[in-house]
Amino acid sequence: MGRKVNFIVLTVLVLISFITGITASPGADWAEVMESNPGDVAWMVVASAFVLLMTPGLAFFYGGMVDRKNVISTMLQSFVALGVISILWVVVGFSLCFGDSIGGIIGNPLTFMNFKGVGAAPHPEIGSSIPFLLFALFQLKFAIITPALITGSMAGRIRFRSYILFMVLFSLFIYAPLAHMTWHPDGLLMNLGVLDFAGGTVVHMSAGFAALAGAVFLGPRKNPRLDHANIPFIILGTGLLWFGWFGFNAGSALGANDDAVLAFANTHFASAAGMITWIFFERFQGRKMNAVGACIGAIVGLVAITPAAGFVTIQESILIGFTAALVSNWAIARQKRGGLDDTLDVFPSHGVGGMVGMVLTGVFASEVGLTSGEYATFTWHLIALIGTAVFTFAGSYGIFSLVDQIIPVRVSGWQETLGLDESQHGEQLD
Numbered sequence: 359m360g361r362k363v364n365f366i367v368l369t370v371l372v373l374i375s376f377i378t379g380i381t382a383s384p385g386a387d388w389a390e391v392m393e394s395n396p397g398d399v400a401w402m403v404v405a406s407a408f409v410l411l412m413t414p415g416l417a418f419f420y421g422g423m424v425d426r427k428n429v430i431s432t433m434l435q436s437f438v439a440l441g442v443i444s445i446l447w448v449v450v451g452f453s454l455c456f457g458d459s460i461g462g463i464i465g466n467p468l469t470f471m472n473f474k475g476v477g478a479a480p481h482p483e484i485g486s487s488i489p490f491l492l493f494a495l496f497q498l499k500f501a502i503i504t505p506a507l508i509t510g511s512m513a514g515r516i517r518f519r520s521y522i523l524f525m526v527l528f529s530l531f532i533y534a535p536l537a538h539m540t541w542h543p544d545g546l547l548m549n550l551g552v553l554d555f556a557g558g559t560v561v562h563m564s565a566g567f568a569a570l571a572g573a574v575f576l577g578p579r580k581n582p583r584l585d586h587a588n589i590p591f592i593i594l595g596t597g598l599l600w601f602g603w604f605g606f607n608a609g610s611a612l613g614a615n616d617d618a619v620l621a622f623a624n625t626h627f628a629s630a631a632g633m634i635t636w637i638f639f640e641r642f643q644g645r646k647m648n649a650v651g652a653c654i655g656a657i658v659g660l661v662a663i664t665p666a667a668g669f670v671t672i673q674e675s676i677l678i679g680f681t682a683a684l685v686s687n688w689a690i691a692r693q694k695r696g697g698l699d700d701t702l703d704v705f706p707s708h709g710v711g712g713m714v715g716m717v718l719t720g721v722f723a724s725e726v727g728l729t730s731g732e733y734a735t736f737t738w739h740l741i742a743l744i745g746t747a748v749f750t751f752a753g754s755y756g757i758f759s760l761v762d763q764i765i766p767v768r769v770s771g772w773q774e775t776l777g778l779d780e781s782q783h784g785e786q787l788d
Contacts, residue, residue, distance in 0.1 A: 393480070394478070394480055394487060394488055394489055395487040395488070395613065395614075397613075397614045398487040398488050398612070398613035398614050398615075399487075399488050399489065399492065400614070401609070401613065401614040401618065402485075402488050402492050402493075402496055402609060402612065402613070403492065404605065405496065405604075405605035405606075405608065405609025406492070406495050406496045406499055406605065406609065407605070408601065408602045408603075408604055408605025408606070408609065409496065409499035409500065409503070409602055409605045409606050409609060410440075410499045410502070410602075411598055411601065411602040411605075412499070412503055412598065412599050412602035412603065412605075412606065413436055413437065413439060413440055413499075413502055413503050413506055414436070414437065414598065415594075415595050415596075415597075415598025415599040415601075415602055416436045416503060416506055416507065416595060416599060417432075417433040417434075417436035417437050417506075417595070418433070418591045418592070418594050418595030418598065419591070419592055419595025419596060419598075419599060419653070419657075420432050420433065420435075420436060420509065420510050420513065420595070420702060421433035421587070421588070421591055421595070422586060422587060422588040422589060422590070422591025422592035422593075422594075422595060423510075423513075423584070423586050423587075423592055423650075423702050424513045424514060424584070424586075424587055424701070424702070425514070425584060425585050425586075425587055425777075426585075426587045426777075426787055427776070427777025427778070427779055427780065427786070428513060428514045428587075428777055428778045428779060429587050429588070429779065429787055430778075430779040430783060430785050430786070430787065431518065431777075431778035431779050431782050431783060432509065432510075432513050432514075432778075434518070434783065435506065435509040435513075435516075435518070435521055436506040436509060438522065439502045439503070439505055439506045439525060440502055442522060442525055442526065443498070443501050443502045443505065443525070443529055444498060444502065446526060446529055446530070447494075447498045447501055448472060448473050449471065449472055450467045450471055450530070451498075451501060451529060451530070451534060452470050452473065452476070452494050452497070452498070453465050453466060453467045453468065453469045453470040453471050454467055454530065454534035454535075454538065455497065455501070455533075455534050455537040455538050455541075455542070456469075456470070456484060456494075456497070456537075456538065456541075456542055457469030457470050459538065459542055459544035459545065461546075462538075462539060462542075462544055462545055462546035462549065463535055463538065463539060463546060464534060464535050464538050465534070465538050465542065470494075473491070473494065475490075476490050476491050476494050477489065477490060477491055478490075478491060480493075481493065483543045484542075484543065485612045485613075487612070487613050488612065488613070493612070496609060496612075497537070497541075499606075500537075500557055500560070500561055500606075501529060501533060501537070503561070504529075504533055504560075504561045504564060504565050505524075505525040505528050505529060505533070505565070505568075507561070507562075507565035507566075507569070507704060507708055508528070508565050508568045508569045508572060508704065508754075509521065510569065510700075510701060510702030510703075510704040511569035511570070511572050511573045511700040511701055511702065511704040511705060512569075512572045512573065512576055512701065513701040513702055514579055514701060514774065514777075514778060515576055515579055515768055515769055515774050515778075516572070516576065516767060516768065516769070516778075517765060517766060517767060517768065517769050517782070518778070518782045518783070519765050520761050520762070520765045520766065520767040523761050523764065523765060524757055524758065524761050524767070527757045527760070527761065528568060528754060528757055531753060531757065532564055532568065532749070532750055532753050532754060532757070533560070533564060535749075536559060536560045536564055536746065536749075536750070537560050540552065540554050540559055540560050541554070541560070547559075547738075547742055550738050550742075551726070551734060551735050551738050552735075552738050552739060552742045553665065553666075553669055553719055553720075553723055553726070553735060553739070554665045554716070554719075555607065555610055555621065555664065555665055555666060555667045555668040555669060555719075556606055556607045556609075556610035556621070556664045556665065556667055556668075557606070557610075557664050557665070558661075558662075558664050558665025558666075558712045558715045558716045558719065559665065559712065559716060559742060559743070559746045561664070561712075562661050562664060562708045562709070562711060562712030562715070563708075563709055563712035563713060563716070563743070563746050563747065563750065564746065564750045565704065565708050565709070566704060566705045566707070566708035566709020566710065566711075566712055566713075567705070567709050567746070567747050567750035567751040567754065568750055568751070568754035569700060569704035569705050569708070569709065570698075570700065570704075570705040570709060570751060571750075571751050571752075571754035571755040571758060572754065572758060573698055573699055573700040573701075573705070574698070574755070575755055575758040575759070575762075575767065576699075576758075576767060576768050577699070577768075578697070578699035579699055579701065579774070580771065580774055580775065582699060584701065586650065587787075589649050589650060592649065592650055592653050593649055593653060595653075596653040596656055596657060599657060599660065600629055600656060600660065603625055603629070603660045603664075604622055604625055604626075606625075606664070607621040607622070607624070607625040607663070607664060607667040607668075608621040608622035608625065608667075610667070610668070611668060617668045620667070620668055621667035621668045623672055623675075624663050624666070624667045624668075624670060624671075624672060624675035625660065625663055625667055625675075627672055627675050627676050627679065628659040628660065628662060628663035628675040628676065628678050628679035628682075629656045629657075629659040629660045629663070629679060630656075630659070630676075630679070631659055631675075631676040631677075631678075631679030631680045631683070632655045632656055632657075632658045632659020632660070632662070632679040632680070632682060632683040633652050633653075633655040633656040633659065633683075634655070635655060635659075635679065635680045635683035635684060636651050636652065636654060636655025636656075636658070636683045636687060637651050637652050637655060639683065639684060639687055640687075654686075654703070654707060655683045655687075657707060657711075658679075658682050658683050658686045658707050658711045659678075659679035659682060659683060661682065661707065661708055661711035661712055661715065662678050662679060662681070662682030662711045662712070662714050662715035662718070663675050663678050663679060663715060664712070664715055665712070665715045665716050665719045666678060666715055666718060666719040666722065666723065669719060669722070669723040669724055669727075670718075670719070670722045670723065670724065671722075671724075674718075674722040677718075677722075678714070678715060678718050678722070681714060681718065682710075682711050682714040682715065685710060685711075685714050686706050686707055686710050686711050686714070689705075689706035689710045690703045690706040690707075692706075693705070693706055709747075713743055713747075716739050716742070716743050717736075717739060717740070717743065719739060720735050720736035720737075720738075720739035720740070721736060723735055769781060769782070
C-alpha cells in the first residue's frame, strides 16, 4: 500500500487540475478595474526568481553539512519540493492561502482552484500593482522552501516517500492556515495587528517547530557523529541563500518602492551582524572561528530580520542580527546537551531565530512597537508566537504519526547504516 500512496496522490492532483481547468473562468471581476505598474512587475519577476534560487541554495547548504553517504538524498529532499509543491499550489494550495476567507483561518479551496481567475489582472487588495498571477508565483516560492527547511532536522534517517507525503499534508494543513491568517487581508493575525513582513511565523517558525516535531518523532540517529561532506558546498549554499533572501524580503514589499529598499538594506546588515557575532562569540568561548559557524550565523541573521525587514531601521536590524546570533548559538549548545537529535540544528536556527525576530519586531516596529510607546503589537506578537509554536508542533507531530501509519517514516537500521543515497535512490557520490 505504502508504495502506491504517493503515485495516487500525484495522479489525483493532476486529474483535479485537468478537470477543473476545463471549466476555469479566464478572468476575474476586477479585470478591467486595475492596471499593473511596469516597474513593480519587473522587480517582482526578478524577486520571484531570487526566491526560487533559495531552494537549490538550501540544497547545497544542507548537502554540504551531512556526511557523504547522505548528500544526494538530503539535496533531493529540498529540490523535489520545487515539483511537488508547485503542482499542489496550482490545484488548491494558493486557494487555501489566499482564497475567500473562512473565519480568518483558511481560504476557500474553490476560490482559485486550478488558478481559476488567476491571471494578468491585479487583485485590488493583494498586490494591486502587479498581475495576480505574478503574486501567486511569488508566494509559491515561499511555500516551496518551507517544507524543504524542515528536512535538515531529519537528515540521514527519513524515508523519501514518507517525506513527500508529509510535505503535501504539512503544506495543506499547517502552512496554508498560517499564510492565510498572516497575509490575507481578512486573516485573523493580520487583523489583530501582527506584523510579519516576509515570513517569520509563516516560514521560519513553522519550519522550525515542524523540524522539532520531526526530530522528536524519529528519535536519534544510530551514529550521532556528523562529518561535513563538503564545506565549500555550505559556503556556496549560504551565498545563494543570502542572495535569494533579497527577493524573499525586499520582494515582500510587492513593488519597486521605498519599503523594498529598506527591506533590502536591513536584510543585508542583519545577516552581516549575525555572521560576525557568531564567529567572534565562538572565539570568545575558546573555539576557532570556522567557516561553518560563519555561515550559520549569517543564516540566523537572515531568519531573524525576515519578519521585521520593512518595519525597522538599519541600526535596529544590526541589533536584531546580533541578538539572534547569540540566542541561537546558545540554543544549539543547549539542544546538543539535551540529547535531541536535530541533525542540522533547524529548530535553534529557524525556530528560535524566527521567534527572536518576531519578538524584536514587536519591540522596534516603527510607530507601533515598544520603542514607540505602544504595547498592543508586542502583546499580540507574543500571543501569535505561542499559538504558532503550539499549532505547528502539535499539528506536525500529528501528521508524522498519520504518515507513519501509511508509510513508515524512518528508514530501517540497515538502510540508515548504508546511507540514504544508496538505500533510497540507488545513487552515490564518486
